Amino acid sequence: AWQAALGQLQMEMPKANFDTWVRSTELINYEKNTFTVGVQNAYARDWLDTRLTSTVSRILTGLMDSSQSVNFVVWQKNIEPAVDEAVIENEIEEEQREIEVRTNRTLNPRYTFDSFVVGASNRLAHAASLAVAENPARAYNPLFLYGGVGLGKTHMLQAIGNSTNARNLSVLYVSSEDFTNDLINAIRTHTTNQFRDRYRKADILLIDDIQFIAGKESTQEEFFHTFNALHGANKQLVISSDRPPKAMVTLEERLRSRFEWGLTVDIQPPDLETRMAILRSKAERAGRRVPNEIIEIIARQIQSNIRELEGALTRVLAFSDLSGMPLTTQLVTSALADMLPQHSSMEPRQVVNTVARAFGVTTEQMLGRDRSRGVALPRQVAMYLLREVANVSLPQIGQALGGRDHTTVMYACEKVADMIERDDHFRRQVVQLRDQLFGRTPMAL
Ligand code: ADP
Ligand code: MG
Numbered sequence: 379a380w381q382a383a384l385g386q387l388q389m390e391m392p393k394a395n396f397d398t399w400v401r402s403t404e405l406i407n408y409e410k411n412t413f414t415v416g417v418q419n420a421y422a423r424d425w426l427d428t429r430l431t432s433t434v435s436r437i438l439t440g441l442m443d444s445s446q447s448v449n450f451v452v453w454q455k456n457i458e459p460a461v462d463e464a465v466i467e468n469e470i471e472e473e474q475r476e477i478e479v480r481t482n483r484t485l486n487p488r489y490t491f492d493s494f495v496v497g498a499s500n501r502l503a504h505a506a507s508l509a510v511a512e513n514p515a516r517a518y519n520p521l522f523l524y525g526g527v528g529l530g531k532t533h534m535l536q537a538i539g540n541s542t543n544a545r546n547l548s549v550l551y552v553s554s555e556d557f558t559n560d561l562i563n564a565i566r567t568h569t570t571n572q573f574r575d576r577y578r579k580a581d582i583l584l585i586d587d588i589q590f591i592a593g594k595e596s597t598q599e600e601f602f603h604t605f606n607a608l609h610g611a612n613k614q615l616v617i618s619s620d621r622p623p624k625a626m627v628t629l630e631e632r633l634r635s636r637f638e639w640g641l642t643v644d645i646q647p648p649d650l651e652t653r654m655a656i657l658r659s660k661a662e663r664a665g666r667r668v669p670n671e672i673i674e675i676i677a678r679q680i681q682s683n684i685r686e687l688e689g690a691l692t693r694v695l696a697f698s699d700l701s702g703m704p705l706t707t708q709l710v711t712s713a714l715a716d717m718l719p720q721h722s723s724m725e726p727r728q729v730v731n732t733v734a735r736a737f738g739v740t741t742e743q744m745l746g747r748d749r750s751r752g753v754a755l756p757r758q759v760a761m762y763l764l765r766e767v768a769n770v771s772l773p774q775i776g777q778a779l780g781g782r783d784h785t786t787v788m789y790a791c792e793k794v795a796d797m798i799e800r801d802d803h804f805r806r807q808v809v810q811l812r813d814q815l816f817g818r819t820p821m822a823l
Pocket of ligand 1: 688
């Protein structure tokens with residue numbers, strides 16, 4: 379029956395996935411209508427467990443004419459499970475460090491001019507940033523960089539920051555949301571003077587994602603004064619945005635015109651050669667040898683977002699490490715295949731609306747900036763469901779929830795996963811939402 383089930387699975391699954399994950403499994407026990415199937419390692423077990431338990435049970439039940447279940451266990455022990463866990467823990471630690479870096483508002487040392495790959499799509503932005511870093515307040519002031527998500531705006535701002543910071547200039551890097559929150563706090567605690575001092579003593583102020591101050595009048599007002607004070611004192615301003623000043627509809631005219639005082643440059647999505655160069659550079663930095671052919675497949679598949687491009691490479695390398703399989707085109711296809719076709723039609727919006735209703739908040743609140751617990755928690759639950767059940771990418775989730783950073787989404791998923799483990803009532807609530815949205819799924823919860 380197991381051989382027959384394999385045959386049927388082979389027809390139902392993408393070939394690459396079948397070859398990677400299923401072909402080498404073997405039946406090791408059958409008892410009380412339960413198939414125990416041996417797999418190579420813990421990673422393969424988790425993969426099969428999460429995605430195939432219900433499909434396989436259904437197929438076996440069909441074949442045997444009575445209800446059957448399946449259980450995947452680690453069988454051949456070529457790879458010590460401890461190794462897997464160490465690798466995974468390392469990755470989690472790295473992610474956490476990245477979150478800390480962001481929330482500490484310090485500069486991330488990874489983002490330098492050296493690690494930035496220059497191509498036609500970003501050549502001008504790179505040259506202008508370099509000029510500004512070498513000659514603050516002399517080259518272009520302000521420098522206004524704009525471009526789509528994941529194209530390197532933050533990287534450029536931070537590269538300017540890292541390079542000038544190393545020369546003992548006082549650098550302040552903040553997102554416009556940080557700026558807004560700082561201001562709100564200062565007003566609340568009657569410390570607006572300190573707030574102004576802090577921002578105005580910077581030699582270089584780097585403001586990331588300025589688009590978020592559009593529509594916020596008092597923040598715009600304060601920023602206008604900060605801008606004037608710094609610019610008047612011959613200090614450098616660098617601003618990034620997802621769109622050019624002209625397209626920021628609710629931006630005050632006086633700010634718009636100031637943004638256009640200096641130089642405005644865009645960053646475009648990278649062409650194939652640049653995408654391949656970025657992957658090569660990233661592999662090299664990680665000390666990995668990746669065949670050109672593999673680099674090209676990944677670069678062809680992920681076209682518009684460099685963060686996703688990097689994520690794809692990490693994923694492919696992890697698949698290879700954890701499964702012990704060589705980097706073949708087949709492994710890449712499997713690693714990048716979207717394995718949850720039954721959910722691909724699920725609109726993120728639907729998840730957001732349903733979760734909002736269940737928690738008694740509005741969709742606007744979910745997409746808004748309110749961080750109080752009553753709103754933040756349902757927002758995080760929606761992120762979790764989109765990530766863990768619907769398999770939507772981190773940046774896409776961020777976008778679906780009002781334009782949040784992928785690290786925010788990552789953090790939310792970890793937090794919800796953690797709460798699920800500790801709080802039974804909460805777990806039931808999430809499971810109920812999951813079933814309501816996706817029907818019963820094989821996801822372990
Ligand atoms: P944005 O701020 O525009 O959304 P980021 O600066 O966060 O994008 O870039 C996303 C990821 O892609 C970062 O890890 C960054 O280091 C990387 N990246 C972007 N552009 C390049 C490039 N030209 N060369 C190397 N890495 C890049
Ligand atoms: Mg950014």
